[in-house]
Each structure stands twice: as structure tokens, then as C-alpha cells.
Amino acid sequence: MTQIHTAPASVPAPAALLTETPEQLAAFEARIAAGDKIEPGDWMPAEYRRQLIRMISQHAHSEVVGMLPEGEWISYAPSLKRKLILMAKVQDEAGHGQYLYHAAETLGATREDMVDALLSGKAKYSSIFNYPTHSWADVGMIGWLVDGAAIKNQTMLAGCSYGPYSRAMVRICSEETFHHKQGKEMIVLYAQGTPQQREMAQDALNRWWWPSLMMLGPHDADSPNSGVLSRWGVKLKSNDEVRQEYMNEHVPELLEAGLTIPDADMHQDEQGNWKHGAIDWTEFWAVVKGERGLNKERLGARQQAHEGGAWVRDALDAYAARESGAKRA
Amino acid sequence: MSELPRWEVFKQDGPGKVHQAVGSVHAGDGQHALFTARSVFARRPAAVSLWVARADQIYALTKQELDAGKGLPQGGSGSFHIFGKKTNRRSMVLGDHLGTLDAGSPQDALDAARLQFGDELLVWWIVPDSALVRSVDSAETVESWFAPAKDKTYKQQSSYGVVGQHASAHKKAARGGDHD
Amino acid sequence: MTETALTRPILTEAVKLALIARFTALADDEMILSHRVAEWTGHAPLLEEDIALANIAQDELGHATLWLGLRAALDGSNADALAYHRDAAEFRNVPLTELPKGDWAVTMVRQYLFDAWEVLWLDAARQSSYVPLAEAATQALREEKFHLQHTALWVERLALGTPESTRRTQDALTQLWPYALGLGEPLPTEADAVAAGLLPDVADVQTRWQRLVRGHLEGVGLSFPTLSPLPYNRQQHTEHLVPLLADFQRVAREFPESRVW
Numbered sequence: 001m002t003q004i005h006t007a008p009a010s011v012p013a014p015a016a017l018l019t020e021t022p023e024q025l026a027a028f029e030a031r032i033a034a035g036d037k038i039e040p041g042d043w044m045p046a047e048y049r050r051q052l053i054r055m056i057s058q059h060a061h062s063e064v065v066g067m068l069p070e071g072e073w074i075s076y077a078p079s080l081k082r083k084l085i086l087m088a089k090v091q092d093e094a095g096h097g098q099y100l101y102h103a104a105e106t107l108g109a110t111r112e113d114m115v116d117a118l119l120s121g122k123a124k125y126s127s128i129f130n131y132p133t134h135s136w137a138d139v140g141m142i143g144w145l146v147d148g149a150a151i152k153n154q155t156m157l158a159g160c161s162y163g164p165y166s167r168a169m170v171r172i173c174s175e176e177t178f179h180h181k182q183g184k185e186m187i188v189l190y191a192q193g194t195p196q197q198r199e200m201a202q203d204a205l206n207r208w209w210w211p212s213l214m215m216l217g218p219h220d221a222d223s224p225n226s227g228v229l230s231r232w233g234v235k236l237k238s239n240d241e242v243r244q245e246y247m248n249e250h251v252p253e254l255l256e257a258g259l260t261i262p263d264a265d266m267h268q269d270e271q272g273n274w275k276h277g278a279i280d281w282t283e284f285w286a287v288v289k290g291e292r293g294l295n296k297e298r299l300g301a302r303q304q305a306h307e308g309g310a311w312v313r314d315a316l317d318a319y320a321a322r323e324s325g326a327k328r329a
Numbered sequence: 330m331s332e333l334p335r336w337e338v339f340k341q342d343g344p345g346k347v348h349q350a351v352g353s354v355h356a357g358d359g360q361h362a363l364f365t366a367r368s369v370f371a372r373r374p375a376a377v378s379l380w381v382a383r384a385d386q387i388y389a390l391t392k393q394e395l396d397a398g399k400g401l402p403q404g405g406s407g408s409f410h411i412f413g414k415k416t417n418r419r420s421m422v423l424g425d426h427l428g429t430l431d432a433g434s435p436q437d438a439l440d441a442a443r444l445q446f447g448d449e450l451l452v453w454w455i456v457p458d459s460a461l462v463r464s465v466d467s468a469e470t471v472e473s474w475f476a477p478a479k480d481k482t483y484k485q486q487s488s489y490g491v492v493g494q495h496a497s498a499h500k501k502a503a504r505g506g507d508h509d
Numbered sequence: 510m511t512e513t514a515l516t517r518p519i520l521t522e523a524v525k526l527a528l529i530a531r532f533t534a535l536a537d538d539e540m541i542l543s544h545r546v547a548e549w550t551g552h553a554p555l556l557e558e559d560i561a562l563a564n565i566a567q568d569e570l571g572h573a574t575l576w577l578g579l580r581a582a583l584d585g586s587n588a589d590a591l592a593y594h595r596d597a598a599e600f601r602n603v604p605l606t607e608l609p610k611g612d613w614a615v616t617m618v619r620q621y622l623f624d625a626w627e628v629l630w631l632d633a634a635r636q637s638s639y640v641p642l643a644e645a646a647t648q649a650l651r652e653e654k655f656h657l658q659h660t661a662l663w664v665e666r667l668a669l670g671t672p673e674s675t676r677r678t679q680d681a682l683t684q685l686w687p688y689a690l691g692l693g694e695p696l697p698t699e700a701d702a703v704a705a706g707l708l709p710d711v712a713d714v715q716t717r718w719q720r721l722v723r724g725h726l727e728g729v730g731l732s733f734p735t736l737s738p739l740p741y742n743r744q745q746h747t748e749h750l751v752p753l754l755a756d757f758q759r760v761a762r763e764f765p766e767s768r769v770w
Contacts, residue, residue, distance in 0.1 A: 003470055036417055037451075038418045039391045039414070039451065039452050040389070040391075041389060041393070041394050041452075042393045043393065081483070085483050085484070088481070088484040089484075091372070095369060098369055099352055100356070102335075102352050102353045105335065110332060111335075112331065112332040128362065159419065162468075163414075163452075164423075166419065167352075167420060167421050168352075168421075170419055170421040171352075175373070176420065177486040178485065178486040178488075178489070182489055184489075258360070287418060313333060313357075315355060316333060316357030316358070316361065317333065318356065320357040320361075323358055324358075
């Protein structure tokens, strides 16, 4: 559901393989420029394939890990209606992970390898999911802010050059709007609710505001992967452009809900754009690197699910083998 | 163990519509894949029928591959379902079921399909009929597998339409511009 | 759901109480089981099954609100107040539904036994002369039929899969079967409503259910345990319900003056 960030130093520079000719590359880039979608089976630079597998699988991991911080609140939801909505929402996160793994599989990655990379800590996922959820209002605030920021990226990626990724994103966007709206509805209600509810909503905003801005990625000047990804039609807008759209959409609505945005330097410029104060990136990178936050717990939960489910997958495998053996006999 | 096999899923949205390639699931066997496909791809409206086929039994070719002279196996006669991607327009499905034809091999099926359905398609999928596992075509199955999704309005974004309308009007006025 | 002119005359006070008791039992079964199923969220053995279980949990919770709606039409009660502000002793679910989620075999065998019961009870309830019940049963039955096919498929694969999955599935059945029989115990107040054709006779449903589940489970090589009676029923809960409700009701009770969520 979100964009992923690795520390700049860890990203190797793209390199053309010896087997790739300038003519092939030129033809490929001409297709991108003409608005073609690249489909599995089509020629593509190895670096395009590598970057897509990295990006798509990390998106998929983010969806799957993203089930955890909200999923634990299904048990505690304060009304039957909210319980039902949250079940459907977290179910969608699983679905989105599922669609994205599919997209990466069309590039030759296997689900098994991708899951192994996640569980071994080799693959990254969005660090936003390493923040703890402290109260019920966090569920609403994640829907409004985190999913709101995610939709900005997803809408952009729905137009990307790789067919299966684009299709997954179109499907995800059609569902994600529900996530955003249910969160907004909840927070608007609490912001006008009892004093306790108001306090809970404001506290959630105080904790999620800056992480949601940061999840849209480093400033353009510090974004190492952007060049090649925008050249090849994967990333159609820069981080700062997407962040500006996000601000312009969310700030007026949060203010109208009666909440206070925790940024004393925030203001509107002459064009009406909402500008945020300076972002403190030290915490962001600490969470990305796993020095802070719940990285260990999140991965632990996924490892347990995977290992605990091995006997179930083995049973399915054995049953299928037995059935196909019976058919052949 | 190695991972469970991948099954491509084809969903029909309504009577009179064609099946479309919507994505894939991992599942142990065909029936399990069918139930899984229902959970993954029909939890929102609308659907009336699902087909699944093991991904490794589907023959796929892009226009670029065809132009480069790539072909399909010559053996194995049977009935084949032809799916095709027609445009690069934004979509959540790869393509539509174009028709079914009998042929002496996947290559023959492709040749016949190119004559019948036009040669400008961007992606071809040739699916042997013997590889398909289908949901039951009965009113009872549609009622029990697919119809109840319509009642689950809490997962439709349209159920939350009123929220924020005032705020978005405010935003539009403030910016004086349009927005995607 | 409103009472129609046709149904109103037959609802004596005793019959009304019987209906309320049955709707409460149905709602509590669905609500508590839904909660247990949802505990798998993010932890299922396959990503695809995470999605499938979330469907089951949503369907069951949806049915719970359906039954609470029928109850509200009779006594003006509030669904959230019943769900969030009753204590364990006031819940009328069968203890089968409150047992911890266990492993995948426990979850699937429990769900299968429950779905089979529900399909047959609902099928009988479609004939109820209380129209709101007949309508609700018809509506809920559609989804339950899919659940039953789905869980029957799973139980078969687990029972016939590997030696480990067979062992776990048999263990699950041995553990759960005595609790599952609680589904078939008649409610103390419902004899008149059954005689009047308002509610299904659970003895009949029980017979059909035993035939169905024994046929399927023995067909895949499982065996049924010999029984010793349990000290638990819809009035006497196991030690698992109190902690379950502590989770379920946590936020609602933490903010007692906030009734709108």
C-alpha cells in the first residue's frame, strides 16, 4: 500500500548487461514513450525487471505486514459495525498483497522466494507498519492518513508501464477508497464526539501526521531510485509532488474536522498549496533501519504464521498428489 | 516442500458477459483453487461464474513474441479457450474470453484464433479446456457463492459518500482547480 | 423487520420470550465464533486462506446482527448494548464457539460442524410461521451453504493429507465433538414455539445433522469419540469466555459514556 525506502547507500547503481544492445533499449524506451504496456514475455532491460521485482514484492510485503497493526484491533472494535468494517478492511490488505505477489510472479519471482526474503529480513517493507497502534482511533487515523497517502501513490502506479503491476494497482485503488473513507468517517465522528473520543482522535493525529508525510518518501533531492524508475514509466510523479497533493487534500479536511495539525510552521503559499514545516528524518531512518519500532515483532508474527502453517500446506500438497495419482491410475 | 501451484482465475461478472482473466491464486488442487478464487476475487460484486486453470498449463504469447516468430507446441489436440488483450487502456483485467475452438494443437488453435479474432491483439492466452475447473452453473450456486456480496455494503466506498463532501468542495474552491 | 398482521396474533408472551431466547442464542453463537475466526487475521497458513477466513468471520458477524435485529423487533433491545455490555454469564452461545481458535484443524473442524448444524437449522427455519424468521433464515442460508462446502472440502484435505494432518484433524474432532453436541440441545423455553410451528424442532435437526457429519467425517477416515457428558452448556460457560469478552468489550467499556462509534 505504500512506497518503500531503503537507505540510500544500499542501492546499487543500475548497470546495463552485456547482452543488452542499445537498439533493444531504444526500442523498449520508445514503447514506454508511446504509452505501451510491457507484458510478461516482452523484452525488458534486466534492470527494469530487477527494480520491478524489488518494488512490487516490497509493496506486497507491506500489505501483508500492514495487516498486523490494524488486525489486532479487530478483537477490540467498539461496535459490531466497526468490527465488520475492520475485518473487511484488513481482508483487503491481504487481498492487495495477494494481487501484488501475482504481479511480481509474472516477472519470474516465486511467492516462496519472496516470502523467504521477507521472513529472513532481506526484503524491506514500508516502515510505517513498524509504528505501534496505541488506541482505537489509530485505526481510523491509519485509514484516513496512511491509506490516504497510499492512494496517492497507487493512483500514480495504476498508470505505470508494466501491465500486471498496473492492473493490480487499478484493482487495489478501487478497493482502497473504502479504506480511506471509513477512516475519515470514523475520525470526523470522534472529533465531534465525547471529550474522550476527541482527545483520542487528536492524540492519534499527533502520532500519525509526520509518519504519514514521511511515508511518501525522501525529498526528491535524496531519492536514489527515482531516476531510472521515472525514465521507464514506473514512477510518474516525484515524492515531493505526491506529498504536495496529499497535503492539499488532507489539511483542509483535518482542519474542518476540528483537529489540530501538529506542525507550527505549516502554512498556505500564494498558490493555495499547503506547505509543511521541516521534516525530522532521523526518526524515519531509525525506523527504516529497524533501530526503532516493531520490526522484530512484525516479522516474528509472520514467521510464526508461516512456520505454523507448513503442515497445512504439506497436507494440501499431499492430498493433491494423491488425487492426481488416483486419476492417473 | 515447494510452493503450492499457481492457478489463473477467470471471472464472469454477469449473465451475457464473458470470462476475464483477473489474477491468480496459490492452491493445492483445482477445487481448492476454485473456492480460494471465490474468496479472493468475488468478495465484492459482481460475479456469476469462476474458472481456474493451472498457470503452467496455459500457453501465453505477446504480440512482440509473435512478431519475433515464437510459436506454441505442435502436439495435443483438443478444445481451447482463447483469451486476448486488446488495448493498453487502464484496466484491472488482462483480457477477455474471445471464444472456444477445436484444434489439433495449441499452435493450430493460435493460428485459427488469429484468423478469427484479428491479428492486432497484444497478448494471447490459449487455455486447454481440459485444464479448466469451473464453478457450477446453477441458480443455487450463484445465490450461495456470489449473490450475497451485493448485501455487504459496508465494504463499498459508496456507503461512505457523504463524508468529506463539504471538505472537498472547500478544497476545490481554495485551489480553484480540478484534480484527478 | 416489522411484525405483520399475520404473525402478530400468535405471539403470546411465552412464545415471544422463546423467540427472543432463540435469537439471542443464534446471535451469540455467530458473534463469538466470528470473533474467534477473526483472530486468525494476519496469521493464516496461506495468504489466500487469510482472505477466506475473513469472509467467514464477516458472514457470521453479519448473521449475528440479523438475529439481533429480529430480537430488537420483539423487545426493542440494542444490538451493541447486548454485544458490549453483557457479562459472560449472560451470554447464551454454545461453549463450542468460545473455545480458543487452536490450530488450523481445530478451526476447520469446528467451523465444519457448526456450518453443517446451521445449514440444517436454517433450512428447517425457512418453514417457520414467523415470517421475519423464515425470511432471515432464507437469507443466511445462502452463505452458510457456501461455508459448508468450503469447510467440508478443507476437512477432507486435512483428514486425508499427511500423517500429521490426519492426526491433528482426528485430535480436533475428538476434542470438539462433545462440545458440538451442545448445538442440538433444545432451549428450555422453546417447546411451545416449536409445537406452534414458529421454531424448528432441534431434535429433528440433530438427527439430520448427525447423519450428515458422520457420513462425511467417517467417509474421510475420522472416528467419533465415545462421550462423557460435559459440565458446560449455554448457561455454564468454559473458562475461555471471560478473557474472550475482555478483548471483545475492551474499548467499548473503557469509554462508558461514548455510545456512538
